Amino acid sequence: MNKSAIAITGFGLVLPQSPSNPDAQSQSAPELIPRKLRRFSTRSIPTAVAACHQAVESCGLDEETLRDKVALYTAQSGYQHPDFDDFVDALKGWDRQVEPSLLATLWRSRQVNPFLITKALSNNLIGIISQIWRLRNDGVAFIRDQAGSVAALDEACFQLRAGYAEVAMVVMSGCDEDCYTAVAEQRPLPTNTEHTGAAVLILESRSHAKRRGANVQAWINSFSSNSQENAPRFDGAMFGERKGLEWGGIVMAMTQSLQHVLSEQYQGQWSVEADYGSKRTARAILRRDTE
Numbered sequence: 001m002n003k004s005a006i007a008i009t010g011f012g013l014v015l016p017q018s019p020s021n022p023d024a025q026s027q028s029a030p031e032l033i034p035r036k037l038r039r040f041s042t043r044s045i046p047t048a049v050a051a052c053h054q055a056v057e058s059c060g061l062d063e064e065t066l067r068d069k070v071a072l073y074t075a076q077s078g079y080q081h082p083d084f085d086d087f088v089d090a091l092k093g094w095d096r097q098v099e100p101s102l103l104a105t106l107w108r109s110r111q112v113n114p115f116l117i118t119k120a121l122s123n124n125l126i127g128i129i130s131q132i133w134r135l136r137n138d139g140v141a142f143i144r145d146q147a148g149s150v151a152a153l154d155e156a157c158f159q160l161r162a163g164y165a166e167v168a169m170v171v172m173s174g175c176d177e178d179c180y181t182a183v184a185e186q187r188p189l190p191t192n193t194e195h196t197g198a199a200v201l202i203l204e205s206r207s208h209a210k211r212r213g214a215n216v217q218a219w220i221n222s223f224s225s226n227s228q229e230n231a232p233r234f235d236g237a238m239f240g241e242r243k244g245l246e247w248g249g250i251v252m253a254m255t256q257s258l259q260h261v262l263s264e265q266y267q268g269q270w271s272v273e274a275d276y277g278s279k280r281t282a283r284a285i286l287r288r289d290t291e
Contacts, residue, residue, distance in 0.1 A: 005219040005287070006160050007209035010059025010202035012051035013255040016175075016195050037128055044076070044196040045128050048173040051198035052129055059202040060215060061167065069208075071138040071165040073156045074126040075148030077174035077247040125173055138165055146276035148172075149249025150225050153282075156203055157223050166208040172251035173198045199248055199255040217258060221269070221285040225276075250274040250282040261288055 032049045033041055056066065123141040130139060140155055142148035149172045156168035175196045209216055253274045261270065269287045276282060 002219070002221050002287075003206065004161055005206055005221050006157055007204045007206060007214060007216045008201055008218045008220060008254075008258065008286075009204050009209055009214045009216055010055040010057075010061075010200075011217065011255045011258050012054030012056075012058070012198070012200040013252075013259065014047040014051045014054075014198050016197040032132075033128070034132065037131055040124065041128055042124055044173045044175050044198070045125065047196045048125055048171055048198040048200075049129065049132065051200040052133075052169070052171060055169065055200040055202045056133070058217075061202070065167065065212075067134045067136060069137060069165070069167045070133070070135050071156070071159055071168045072126055072130055072135050072171070073140050073142070073152040073168060074123075074129065074171040074173070075142040075152040075249070075251070076125055077145040077148065077172065077249065125171065129169075129171060135169075145174075145247060146249035146274060146282075149251045149274070150276055150282045153201070153223060153251055153254075153284075154225070156201075157220065160203060160205045163205070166205050168203045170201045170203065170251055171198065172200075172248055174247040174252075197248065197252075199252040201251060201254060218261065218286045218288045221287050223282070223284045225280060225282045248274075249276060250284060254284055254286070257286070261286075 032053060033046060061070070126139050126141040129135070138159060140152070142151045142155075152170050152172065156165075156170045159165040160168055173196070203220070204214060208214075250272065253272045257270065257272045260266075267289055269285060272284045272286060274282050
């Protein structure tokens with residue numbers, strides 16, 4: 001029995017739309033975001049909020065516990081902002097002959113989205129989520145793609161094991177495409193949330209999960225980030241893809257593995273790995289049993 005194990009009591013996953021997953025974005029709805037907050041939201045926010053709703057519904061926490069006890073740790077990956085939509089009003093009637101400098105046109109225009117700077121902040125994601133669920137506990141926003149995913153999960157595990165938090169929500173939001181790359185490669189522009197996805201984990205300390213009788217989906221026995229050469233070996237069952245959704249990092253890999261484990265009704269230990277940085281690998285050892 002691992003007394004330092006952390007309980008996963010809920011999770012959510014919304015994948016980017018692709019030929020193999022054409023209905024992915026049906027899980028994402030802008031209506032989930034209150035109207036007054038939509039003006040501040042980037043195009044990745046709807047999928048992140050949808051994944052959070054999945055996680056909150058599956059963990060069974062009441063509104064008071066969510067508000068008072070949940071610590072929030074977020075990470076963002078890939079290009080998300082700014083978008084062409086932020087400049088479209090300023091570019092209407094733009095004449096290359098009269099105004100040769102696009103930068104000058106945008107700089108002088110009063111029709112550029114007034115919330116452009118707010119939407120570009122690295123804490124945009126954590127701000128929107130905390131407002132929707134009225135969270136008022138600890139919170140940290142990370143960036144840096146997969147490394148941000150590792151940092152967010154690592155911080156959540158530290159806070160729970162140290163007793164500084166009893167419940168943590170870890171959110172990884174990403175985008176695998178951007179408008180400017182599409183234009184450069186002469187491809188159709190992506191729609192608002194077409195290439196965005198999100199993964200969410202609800203984590204609880206062992207004592208808190210036991211005390212409220214939570215339905216524990218799995219336990220995190222250990223989590224570490226080491227170089228590939230020195231990463232500890234584990235010979236248990238392996239789940240989760242390491243290729244294809246690299247932008248999602250370790251949080252994405254863990255939610256995918258949980259989906260697979262639950263569908264197969266697997267009992268026992270398994271490891272989840274995700275590469276990040278230069279020759280670095282994050283590894284989580286998970287366990288699912290009737291404890």
